[in-house]
Amino acid sequence: MTQAKFYHPEIERMGRKAILDLQNERLRWQVRRCLAKSEFYQEKFEKAGIKASHIRTVDDLVNVPVVTKQELRDEQVKHPPFGRYTVAPQKDWRELHPSTGTTGTPVNTIWSEKDVENITEVTARTMWSFGVRPGDIIQNGFSYGLWVAGMSTHYAGERLGCFVIPIGASMTGRQAEYMLNPGSTVLLCTPSFALHIAEYLREKGVSPKQLPLRLGCFGGEGGTETQATRRKIEEGLGIDAYDYYGLAEIAPTFASECTEKAGLHWAEDHYFVEIINPDTMQPCADGEMGVLVITHLTREAGPMIRYWTNDYARYETARCACGRTHARSVGGILGRADDMVIYRGAKFYPVQVEKVVRSYRELGDEFLIEMTREEESYADLCTVVCECLSGDAERADLEQRLRKDLREELRVTPEIRIEPFGTLERTTFKAKRILDKRSKS
């Protein structure tokens, strides 16, 4: 293999044992400094009866309590503005990036000078892995400013020797113009924005064949690993489309697909990835689905030890056909943030639908939130399906009242389908409240 295929060949093709040794060494360094400098971690470890000397390898992490986003939020409210886990001295701070949550106070994340450097290198590595090369014209349609994705991909594009157009997540018409002149070769943005640009080009009569664009990587929301969405983006823009993953609290890009499109490769030299069964809190076996828990191995400012992401994924160490040895999550991120539904700009949870549905005597207790995508417009359609206990006579009136109550609760109006009692599936385990039909190819 030559350097043309790998950005960091000595790291990307490291044996599994060498990766593990490096992780263990970096983890010991991280735990030592967190327990020496952070009251947040000192209290947490003391409560669990764990000392720095107890953490010798990554396997010992299973006993360490996880860190949740709510905990970080509470910590920053109690100890404003950054909590007591910043660790790195203020003279080393370079950037502030708050999380983009909709509830509660955003969690502030700091990057030190070394963190910016590591983030730039890992982002450059992921971009290289899906095919960005020196001389590419990168149209960066990720939002600039406080959101983590815009700045990091910009730095990485420059690092790779590319020509970067920092257009950000707006101006669909201008996006289309730049694709023709100077002729961007790489597009970075969210999957839904990519679909929107493709739709705009189609309306304007621009064929994908006229565009020099050859590839794109799409993140910030799920979708690219969904076959139907990937196909629509690829056909609509005439490119190869790749998925990548990041989180404000961890890093903008620390997992991305390679040209094999065989799952997200994790940057395991900087991040230790666990897949945890949320019921037992024990690690899942290779290939089993669980919650992603991430530990910063090299982060200086605001290091996370066992950050509970609330995102579901699988993890496989089998070597990828590309030759990289870093583990992958095949199928990408399989479920995000406690089943939050995002519909027409509003965000809501199944428990809110439950609250409304169960306030009706005429309705059964079962309900389902069905997400579908309209073929023509790619618009999402959310339908609340529930069951009627009485006959058909009052159904029209019932639908109308239900729609009004749901609109008040959810701040958005879903479609409603009322089925005869007994139609929906019953389970004694955890009920599946969201049926996402958009993920079917």
Ligand SMILES: [Zn+2]
């Ligand atoms: Zn690969």
